[in-house]
Amino acid sequence: MKRRMPTLNALKAFEVAGSTGNFTRAAERLHVTQSAVSRQVRLLEAQLGEPLLLRQHHHLQLTPAGKLLLQALQQSFDRIEFTVRRIQDQQHLHRLRLNVPPTFARRWLQPRLGSLRQAHPQLDLSLTTRLHDDLLESTRLDVAIRFGDGEWEGLTASHLLTEQHIAVCSPALATAHQRDGIPALDDMPLLHVLAGEDRRYLTWTHWLDAAGLSGIDLQAGHEFDVLDLAIQAAVDGLGVTLADRHMVAPQLADGTLVQVLDTRLEGHQSYWLVQRREASGSPALAAFCHWLQAEQAEPHRQQVEPDFFE
Template sequence: MQRSLPPLNALKAFEAAAQCLSFTQAATRLCVTQSAVSRQVKLLEEQLGVALFDRSGGQLRLTAAGQRLLPVLRQSFDRIAWTVGGLGDQQALSRLKINVPPTFASRWLVPRLGRLNALHPSLELSITTRFEDDLLDRNELDGAIRFGAGEWPDIDAELLLQETHVAVCAPHLLEGRRGREVDLTRHTLLHVLRDDDRFHTWEHWLQAAGIDGVETGRGLAFDVLELAIQAAINGVGVTVADRHMIGRELMRGDLVQLLDVEVTGHQSYWLVTRHEQQESTNMALFRRWLRQEVSDPPSDFSEQA
């Protein structure tokens, strides 16, 4: 069967320009001139007989035809790159590459990997913990676990865990006090940073607990939840943490809960893949295993009080 396809360079130029929404940035990515990208895109539009970009108003926007073409083209290029990359290394074809948030990786995923290996010994994982996974811009990742509201363009997202916030500290900080006997104004509050600000988990928890008079602007702040949890374990102060991340510490008594108050977080952990990406056997195995671990966690990883 003979295929009637546009030139490869024109398709590559369109994909880069569509992802960047800029001919200049696309040219930098492809190591060519801006005029070359513009010319290739124009050639593609002429061959297809439709406009792929709306160039009005000084901004580059995809038309309906461009929005239809981009995900198919991205998927095709990804599959080619994945297959070609594995031709010289058969191990690469069986290796699943996943990016995971640092705290989720260290506290939830890594402790369970022995169970995954026992069930699927042929499944090999490469795990990275970059804050930005660049799933749409880089083809080496098969998928990622993201923390957020689950709304990302051109991404298929499956909910894994909804955050449940509890206030915790090391047992000795309580000095025998329990519940509302604990004066939070006497303890250091531990926060988690969000870009230049911080997550407002303390404000939400205090409101749910009905506690007033606590200055939430004070205390220590960390860029990852893992550090806030470690600080709490070591008696530095009190933090509000996701129960899923501290289940073992609560069971062992390394951390204790201040009050029987839980607050559902505004963000969650999601398994994400590219939209319309053909799912590999390994990704399907990994997805099913994640679902099982979430729905029926082993007793030694209990996330209940």
């Protein structure tokens, strides 16, 4: 049956113009002239009998019909690109492209890759930690681990770990700042993790409330944009940080970090394994997901609960 469809050139020109909001940028991406992009969009609008883009000063605004068509085209082009890549990658059936938050990659996943190699010796990972990688937008990715509430539109999410915040520092710092055998947090530098350029996470406030402590200066102390750096700063003796106990388990076990007080605060967000809904047929992905779920469900045998200073 012959399909009654607009030309692919017209659909692609509109998809890029609608995504960028600008004919000039769309022309640069498509390697054609601005007038060519504009002409293709006008032809598409004429064929549909509906305006798709409102031409404003230096900006294109989508009409309701334009929004509807753009969403359908983006999903369709993404699926086509994903399918094409899977066909092209048939010779790399055992390679999995994975995006992971930096701290999770460094502190939880990387130390366990030996276990993955033992379980699946043919499986190779391409691991990235760029925060802007988006599983829906990047067809170069097969799967991702995300930190949040488990709700990502168009994706399926399986729970891995819920944050459990504990205060940790180096043994030397804990010993040097004690009062009557108890760590004197009011005399110890605190380390903070930034939620944005000018704001910190409120984890210290919530943890101190849970510990029943007051009079602690929360304004001073070094700030870091990722938890991994704050953990390393604590290892280096620069202060006390709040860290997810899953991320510092090896350091607690080998004594390079000690837990300060017996207070554990469960976070509001978790780590999730996130997949495309249509990507479940990959043998490499299935093997990795099975290993990952088993690994988080059964901690390493050598991992022990550490002593804490109180």
